[in-house]
Amino acid sequence: MKKGVLVIGLLFTLLIQAQQSVNIIPQPLSLKINKGSFVIDAKTTIEASTSNKEVQKVALFFENYVNNVSKVKIKNTAGKSAKKISFLIEKNNELGDEGYTINVSPEAVVVKANSSKGLFYGMQSLVQTLLLAKGNDLVQIPAMEVKDYPRFQWRGVMLDVCRYFLTVDMMKEYLDLMATYKMNVLHWHLTEDQGWRIEIKKYPRLTEIGSVRNGTIIGRYPGKGNTNTPVGGFYTQEQVKELVKYASDRAITIIPEIEMPGHSSAAIAAYPELSCFPKERTKFRDTIFSLKSRKELSEGRIKFVQETWGVFEDVYAPTEYTFKFLEDVIDEILPLFPSKYIHIGGDECPKDAWKRSEFCQNLIKEKGLKDEHGLQSYFITRMEKYINSKGKSIIGWDEILEGGLAPNATVMSWRGEKGGIEAAKLNHNVIMTPGDPVYLNRPQGDPETEPIGGWGVNTLKKVYAYEPIPAELSADQAKYVLGSQGNFWTEYIPTYQHLQYMTLPRLLALSEALWSPKDKRDWKDFRQRLNPHFKSFEKKGLKYSRGDFRTEIKTAIVDNVLSIMLETENPDTVIYYTTDGTVPTTVSLKYAKPIAIDKSITIKAITVLDGKVMTLKPAEQSFVYNKALGKTVKYEKKYSSSYKASGENALIDGIKGTKDITKNWHGFQGNDIVATVDLGNGIMANTISLGCIQNWAKWVFLPQWVKFEVSEDGVNFKEIKTIENTVAPTDKEVVLKEFKVEMPQQKIKIVRVTAKNLGDTPTGHTEEKQKPWLFADEILIN
Structure with a gap:
């Protein structure tokens, strides 16, 4: 009997310890744990101002949560109680609009804030x-003192519901x-x-025609066929109002994006007059267009909702009809x-149609514009003036900088941070x-074992480490950086469960990167706090990735080796x-x-936690031993920050690039490659080679030629x-192509390899x- 009591006591103690640990994400500004x-028991009541409906909503959220996860039933009541959880509005200039304080003692819980938003965030921390x-557990909140407010005012998520539709319940x-x-x-x-996913009553064909595509490509772009399954869906205006209120009740602002002037095929399919060439059929690849669209084409239909991904040249014509629409x-x-x-988009607007259009060319001359980029600036500026006249401001992707930035626009920088830096230096707000x-x-893990996704890998740790304020900005310029957001382009995310998987746990990492003070972020501590959240996901039936268990195989110079x-x-x-x-x-x-x-050698590696292999497939990398390993390489023009592989010496690290362009390759856009390898005191060699890749769909093309040269002094070079x-x-x-030269065995000290860029994307390319x-990748010398 004593043994049974001992076991029960031990389990109770472990339960108490588990619940007393505080694993709040994002990490609060300050948190002190007390004894x-x-x-929370049947005697506990919630106190909230009965005259403030927004405060009452916060109290109700907490009441419902406790009542749902346990058998304890607490009530929101104005009566007196010995045990209270209070949500109070109280002025505190330090906290701002979203900050809060929490004080938990064995006798009471008090959450204070300047606004209902702050109280809502304090409630979420509780x-x-x-x-x-769960169930019959003892429900308790650790005694603690919290003071908290966010670092950035914009902490967002972008959801693309156009490629694949999400129902109202999924959105909620x-x-x-x-x-x-x-x-x-x-x-x-x-x-x-x-x-097109939103009802516009004046233009019913936007949802009758523009909301449905007849099929979708199979596999990664450019596709291996067509599903021949229609994809559609749209939100009525009443549903939009419902979701906007639902979000507002949770301290979330919904910002709509209506794309212009590019990415407009769905609208043009519904109203062809919006196109520069209304009578020209939609361009598509016959091999991947759906059977239904082919049939409709044979019956006289001209414009179609696109069934593949990418950028399309049929964009809005800058006519009075379009602007009125x-x-x-x-x-x-x-x-x-x-x-x-x-948000008015503004990204990826090809200028081909505008260049061919007599109307557009005349408009450029009439308005005194420099070129088609100036025409885009005219388009955006005109729409901005209209939106400003309605008391609203515009946001656009960083392409709206091209041809001149509209006066009051906020820039969303997606092509790296260059556009955001430029806009902040012009005193424009930036996301x-x-x-x-x-x-x-x-x-968020190894692309070979993760579901198909966009190009590149953004791991949990990589997201957590993100710093939205670039070092190039001064303190005054940095004030224009409102924050950041995680983007979900859903070309390869066809289901809501897949969206959950791509979201979790990276949303938590991003939330801490944007809310918590920079000096409070600690990867190891975050990773520990994440564990109970994983259990919470499982309890709720949410899909999440364990992608951060993959093994990274890298090279480095250690003791000159x-x-x-x-x-x-x-x-x-x-x-x-x-x-x-x-x-x-x-x-x-x-x-x-x-x-x-x-x-x-070929390295294979697995990651193990508590004796269990966590990687679905071993990480694998082959290393080609050659005489350039461990040396140094310099470029005449540096590679793109988007394709930097393992860093400066990726070209001579022994890892040959594969068909995955996101790994191991150094990328150069529009520039030749001129790479010089310093071999120190010299080596004996008779072969030099350079590996390159062509991926037409990703604008990556083999060089016109590759020239190999050697030198004794780094000044005078002899062509091999x-x-x-x-x-x-x-x-x-x-x-994949290796350019290789063989020569008589000789001693060489310096090698220069020049690869000539193609110059322009070829005729017939989608981005001609x-x-x-x-x-x-890679230079091999033997």
């Missing part, structure tokens, strides 16, 4: 102390998830080439959304949302590896220090040979006559 806890509470569940982690902006991408759309949109902003690392449609380093984001794991190509197990070599390379490329730039297959990419 004891406040136990809820996070109860993540593991997602808003609940955002609210839990204090995200306060939903950027709602409502119009696209692949679908867009003004009418705006007139119906604005009353639905009380937000200060409306930083670079593809690397906050495009959350990209995989090129070595292999194995890393994983999870600090609690152990790595086991092999060097002979066999599959590692828990009895393989345990990684403890960098592995020196003295021959060509120039090798011409034999692969046509119109070849749409992914091609644009600056192409040139990718290189």
Whole structure:
């Protein structure tokens, strides 16, 4: 009997300890844990101002949460009680509009804020102390003192519901998830080439025709066929109002995006007069267009909702008809959304149609514009003036900088941070949302084992480490950075469960990066606090990724020797590896220090937690041993920050690039590659080679030629040979090509390799006559 009592006591103690740990995400500004806890029981009541409906809503949220996760039933009552949880509005200038304080003692819980928003966030922090509470558990909140307010005012998520539609119930569940982690902006991408998703009563064909595409490509762009399954859906204006209120009740502002002047195929399919060429059929690849669209084409239909991804040249014509259409759309949109902003897109607008259009060319001359970029600026500025006249402000993707920035526009910087930096220096507000690392449609683990996603990998740790304020900005300029957001482009996210998986747990990392003070962020501490949230996801049936268990295989110079380093984001794991190509197990070599390379090898590695292998597939990397390893390489023009591989010496790290252009490749857009390798005192060699790749769909093309030169002093070079490329730039297959020169065995000290950029994307490309990419990896010398 005593033994049974002992076990029960031990379990009770463990339960108390589990519930007393505080794992709030995002990390509060200050948090002090005190002794004891406040136990919620049947005598507990909630106190909130009966005259303030918004405060009452917060109290009701908390009441419902406690009542749902436990068998304890608490009530929101104005009566006296010995045990109270109070939500109070009380002026505190330090907290701002969204800050709060919490004081928990064994006798009472008091949450104070300047506004109902602050109280809502304080309530969410209380809820996070109860993540593991259930059933008959003792429900308690650890005694603590919290003071908290956000670092950034814009903490957002962009949801693209055009590629794949989300129902109202799905949207509500997602808003609940955002609210839990204090995200306060939903950027709602409502119009696209692949679908128009909002009712406009004056233009019913937008939803009758523009909301439905007849099929979708199979697999990654450019596709391997068509599903021949229609995809549609749209929100009525009443549903929009319902969702806007639902979000507002959770301290979230919904900002609609109506794309212009590009990404407008769905609207043009409904109203062809919006096009520069209304009688020209929609351009598409016959091999991937749906059977239904082919049939409709044969019956006389001209314009179609796009069934593939990418950028399309059929864009809005800058005619009075188009401007009246867009003004009418705006007139119906604005009353639905009380937000200060409306997003008008402005990105990826090809100028081909405008160049061919006699009307557009005459308009450029009439308005005294420089070129088609000036015409885009005219288009955006005109729409901005109209939206400003309605008391609203515009946001646009960073392309709205081209040709001149509209006077009051806020810039959303997605092509890296360059556009955001430029806009901030012009005293314009900026939202930083670079593809690397906050495009959350990209995989969060090894692309070979993760579901198909956007190009690149944005891991949990990478998102957590993101700093929205670039070092290039002064303190005054940094004030124009409103914050950041995670973007979900849903080309490869066809279901709500898949969206959950791509969201979790990276949403939590982003929330802490945007809410918590920079000096409070601690990756290891965050990773520990994440564990009970994982259990909460499981309890709620939410899908989430464990992608941060993958093993990263990198190279580094250690004691002047090129070595292999194995890393994983999870600090609690152990790595086991092999060097002979066999599959590692828990009895393989345990990684403890960098592995020196003295021959060509294949490393395979697994990540293990508590004896369990966490990686679905071993990480694998082959290393090609050659005489350039461990040397230094310099470029005449630096590679793009978007394609920097493992860093400066990725071109001579022994890792050959594969067909995955997001790994190991250095990328150069519009520039030649001129790389010089310093071999120190010199080596004996008779071959030099450079690896390149062609990926037509991604604008990556093989060089026109590659020239190999050697030198004794780095000044005077002797050409060994120039090798011409034999692969046509119109070849749409992914091609890996090694340019290799053989020469008599000789001593060489310095090697220079020059690869000539194609110059322009080829005729017939979707982005014809644009600056192409040139990718290189690896230089091998033997």
